Amino acid sequence: MLLCAALTSAFIFTACDDDEDAAVPSGDVTVNFNALYDGANLTVQSDVYDYPDGSELKVQLFQYYVSDLELIPANGGDAVQLSDILLVRYNNAQEDNVDSYEFNEIPAGEYTGIRYGLGVSPDLNSMDPNEFDADFVLNDAEFWPGNARYVFAKIEATVDLENDGTFDTGVSYHMGSNDIYSTVTFNAPITVSENGNTTLDIMADVQKALAASDTDFHDFSDESQRIVHGGNQAVAADIWERLGAQFTLSVR
Amino acid sequence: MYNSLIFSEFVFLQIHVFINTCIYKFIILLILASFTLACSNTPTPPYAAILYPDDNPSTEQGVELGSRLFSDPILSADSTISCQSCHLPELAFTDGKTLSVGINGRIGRRNSPSLTNIGYLFRTMFWDGRADNLEAQALHPVADPNEMGGDWPTIITRLRHHDYYGEALKDAFGLSSLREINPDHVGKALAQFQRSLISFNSKYDLVLRGEAVFTDSEARGFNIFMDEADFSEDPEIKALPVSECAHCHIPPHFTNQQFFNNGLDEAPNLTEFPDLGRGTVTGNLYHNGLFRTPGLRNVELTAPYMHDGRFETLEEVVDHYNKGGHYAENRSANVRPLGLSDRDKTDLVTFLRTLTDTVFVNQYTSAK
Numbered sequence: 023m024l025l026c027a028a029l030t031s032a033f034i035f036t037a038c039d040d041d042e043d044a045a046v047p048s049g050d051v052t053v054n055f056n057a058l059y060d061g062a063n064l065t066v067q068s069d070v071y072d073y074p075d076g077s078e079l080k081v082q083l084f085q086y087y088v089s090d091l092e093l094i095p096a097n098g099g100d101a102v103q104l105s106d107i108l109l110v111r112y113n114n115a116q117e118d119n120v121d122s123y124e125f126n127e128i129p130a131g132e133y134t135g136i137r138y139g140l141g142v143s144p145d146l147n148s149m150d151p152n153e154f155d156a157d158f159v160l161n162d163a164e165f166w167p168g169n170a171r172y173v174f175a176k177i178e179a180t181v182d183l184e185n186d187g188t189f190d191t192g193v194s195y196h197m198g199s200n201d202i203y204s205t206v207t208f209n210a211p212i213t214v215s216e217n218g219n220t221t222l223d224i225m226a227d228v229q230k231a232l233a234a235s236d237t238d239f240h241d242f243s244d245e246s247q248r249i250v251h252g253g254n255q256a257v258a259a260d261i262w263e264r265l266g267a268q269f270t271l272s273v274r
Numbered sequence: 275m276y277n278s279l280i281f282s283e284f285v286f287l288q289i290h291v292f293i294n295t296c297i298y299k300f301i302i303l304l305i306l307a308s309f310t311l312a313c314s315n316t317p318t319p320p321y322a323a324i325l326y327p328d329d330n331p332s333t334e335q336g337v338e339l340g341s342r343l344f345s346d347p348i349l350s351a352d353s354t355i356s357c358q359s360c361h362l363p364e365l366a367f368t369d370g371k372t373l374s375v376g377i378n379g380r381i382g383r384r385n386s387p388s389l390t391n392i393g394y395l396f397r398t399m400f401w402d403g404r405a406d407n408l409e410a411q412a413l414h415p416v417a418d419p420n421e422m423g424g425d426w427p428t429i430i431t432r433l434r435h436h437d438y439y440g441e442a443l444k445d446a447f448g449l450s451s452l453r454e455i456n457p458d459h460v461g462k463a464l465a466q467f468q469r470s471l472i473s474f475n476s477k478y479d480l481v482l483r484g485e486a487v488f489t490d491s492e493a494r495g496f497n498i499f500m501d502e503a504d505f506s507e508d509p510e511i512k513a514l515p516v517s518e519c520a521h522c523h524i525p526p527h528f529t530n531q532q533f534f535n536n537g538l539d540e541a542p543n544l545t546e547f548p549d550l551g552r553g554t555v556t557g558n559l560y561h562n563g564l565f566r567t568p569g570l571r572n573v574e575l576t577a578p579y580m581h582d583g584r585f586e587t588l589e590e591v592v593d594h595y596n597k598g599g600h601y602a603e604n605r606s607a608n609v610r611p612l613g614l615s616d617r618d619k620t621d622l623v624t625f626l627r628t629l630t631d632t633v634f635v636n637q638y639t640s641a642k
Contacts, residue, residue: 082606082607083607115558152526156321158322161322163531178606179607188603192609192610
């Protein structure tokens, strides 16, 4: 009985002792999500950008969810999760093109890279937004109400197709489903120093998501290609594929 | 004997440790939660909880005080206009007027917005978002010359000397003297009352709860509103048009609390909107002509519609969206010609009427 009580006591102490974690050497990690258009800093709403078909456009909105943002330890141990879900959003000309997140007390050490899910992971994607706090990113009105499936990414723009100075053609790509959830992995040496701050810059280029080259691009002139809001995800399959493939990383 | 003593001391120590552990706290919480659930017969709104500010948690006393202030013209310069003058319970806390009318018949700038479920909307308030929260919002109309037309020092003096409000404000906010009463306390009380305006018994809600069924027209309108054609495998639903409504008017409160240009006014230049809306607040040229997405609960009761009350009926609203709105470069990309038939439009409006919650409206109308 004494042994049993001692074991129980040990369990209670170990299960609830938060102080132990603080002893692990740690540092901070800042992840900057940068938005670009054709390699230049993206300014939504105000700046006019060239499109490969000769038209011009203004990006009104660019956003995407990031799930399970993780550092991959060099020693082969379990990945260190920085965040389970983030919403990266650019929709205001008065704000810059960087959405920054700082993560504290990340175990110091060597990492071989970083990875994340583009979109909302299937576990979270199955949940009702009302299960989350009203101001949580998964209760931010970014879901299709019929079946509570989250919109993983949005690109909205107004296009001047006729080059007459009026941006009167709306294009709107709302993408998301468990089928297209994908993982982005960067293999790059990352060092988290004790009490240091490591900065990771992740770049996403809207132009590269919309167009693969000057001759291979999403066709805005085709009315059936302008709006993707749910079941017609196939129309934006090329955009989603390119969006997932175009991310780049730099480590500071 | 020695072993026994040691053991009892050990047990005592363990009990002591136990009551200081998270397990104990967890068990107590479970018991309390079960007790609370067992004792409570009040239905819970199926929404993510209201975010009550740390410095203004709602209390029974505060809500009651806020309710009385809300309907009392004491807050206006000449004691003729109350909050309720523009937010009538029977009209889901709107006033039925194109533009709200204030003291001495002065016409306001905008249409009076509904307060249904306003407590769940934690982002900015007003059509242009010029107030950060309900507490701040409640301070605006008192000194607005087109609304209550007063000034806060006068109003606060009046409240301090009032038989009820002086003591009630002092008690509700734990003040030691009447001299401590200031406009913030009035704003907090009004905010507490407004956070109590909760609607969740419309026909739409009953259908979601399995307690009612839509008519064919309502169901068809629901499917059009929610763009179910994009998702359903049902051939009948797949054949329906989409309306793009639910991009912005997202359940459960039928708003995303964001700002959009929904194509109300032609504006070849972004400075040419008759009302700059959000742009006035942010100074961002590209926010000109943007207005906050209103919630649609009880929308049948809140005519006329839009920030300037330009549409008298829901049918006119649906017609506007069906046409795709007028050009401005910041018009939402989701506002576009929809190609809805007359039947589609009728069904859409029929669905919108299922958002009327007579239980909610009657509760506050009878309390007037």
